[in-house]
Amino acid sequence: MPEIIVDHLTHTFGKGTPDALTVLDDINLTFESGSFNAIVGTSGCGKSTLLKMMAGLFDPSDGRMTLDGDVIRGTDRRRGMVFQQDAVFPWMTVAKNISYGPRLRGAGRAEQREIEAKWTEMVGLKGFEDRWPRELSGGMRKRVDIGRVYANDPDVLLMDEPFGALDAQTKERMQSDLLAAWAQSRKTVVFVTHDLEEAIFLADRIVVMSARPGRIRHIEQVSLPRPRTDEMRLTDEFIQVKRRLWEMLDH
Ligand SMILES: Nc1ncnc2c1ncn2[C@@H]1O[C@H](COP(=O)(O)OP(=O)(O)OP(=O)(O)O)[C@@H](O)[C@H]1O
Numbered sequence: 001m002p003e004i005i006v007d008h009l010t011h012t013f014g015k016g017t018p019d020a021l022t023v024l025d026d027i028n029l030t031f032e033s034g035s036f037n038a039i040v041g042t043s044g045c046g047k048s049t050l051l052k053m054m055a056g057l058f059d060p061s062d063g064r065m066t067l068d069g070d071v072i073r074g075t076d077r078r079r080g081m082v083f084q085q086d087a088v089f090p091w092m093t094v095a096k097n098i099s100y101g102p103r104l105r106g107a108g109r110a111e112q113r114e115i116e117a118k119w120t121e122m123v124g125l126k127g128f129e130d131r132w133p134r135e136l137s138g139g140m141r142k143r144v145d146i147g148r149v150y151a152n153d154p155d156v157l158l159m160d161e162p163f164g165a166l167d168a169q170t171k172e173r174m175q176s177d178l179l180a181a182w183a184q185s186r187k188t189v190v191f192v193t194h195d196l197e198e199a200i201f202l203a204d205r206i207v208v209m210s211a212r213p214g215r216i217r218h219i220e221q222v223s224l225p226r227p228r229t230d231e232m233r234l235t236d237e238f239i240q241v242k243r244r245l246w247e248m249l250d251h
């Protein structure tokens with residue numbers, strides 16, 4: 001699995017215009033191969049902007065990002081992104097949404113069916129294969145989104161507050177499911193969240209960003225053992241990390 005390096009990255013929207021807005025300022029980060037990384041920071045500090053640039057949706061105004069040494073430019077199936085807003089196609093059933101990527105690549109009918117079965121099950125939507133997105137709850141649509149990105153089997157998984165809109169129980173279940181899937185594949189994950197507990201529960205490393213323009217304020221190594229269990233959320237170590245992160249955020 002690949003390593004991502006963010007090297008002196010600065011981004012200014014509308015650079016050179018009167019409306020110029022510097023959103024990210026001199027970001028330097030290494031996301032190690034196969035690691036689970038979280039990014040936290042107050043609203044507007046540039047988390048989604050950073051993730052979208054890692055996906056290759058647009059280029060930074062200064063600095064660069066590399067994936068195993070190659071400069072990231074444009075989107076690529078190797079880098080899958082779950083967006084902050086769900087991006088399910090309303091005109092496709094759950095199964096067709098999930099097999100969208102493989103179908104684009106020309107996967108045959110049998111392979112598509114195999115992928116649909118595997119990933120609907122993995123994201124907990126077995127039995128809903130033929131439903132339309134409008135028949136699903138918000139949390140279920142989010143699962144379709146995640147299944148669709150997983151079905152592409154990317155090496156890098158970029159997730160932008162994927163569970164932000166879910167209730168606490170569904171969220172915890174999805175976190176555990178995500179870790180189970182990650183344990184099997186060891187993709188390099190970069191996961192943006194507002195939820196400190198979520199970051200601690202999931203990640204090896206948590207990047208804390210300052211308010212806009214986003215800078216790296218702190219990197220927290222999470223030493224909780226794996227596999228992570230829900231009981232760990234109540235341990236002293238967990239709570240201490242949470243307090244430390246909370247104090248470091250701009251409020
Ligand atoms: N395409 C754009 N053009 C101009 N400004 C933008 C654009 N996209 C984002 N911004 C601005 O950049 C800043 C950072 O936005 P971004 O979406 O990266 O924040 P964020 O950290 O993800 O916030 P949140 O936690 O609320 O999702 C905001 O001030 C936003 O208004």
Ligand SMILES: [Mg+2]
Nearest residue numbers: 047048084160
């Ligand atoms: Mg965002």
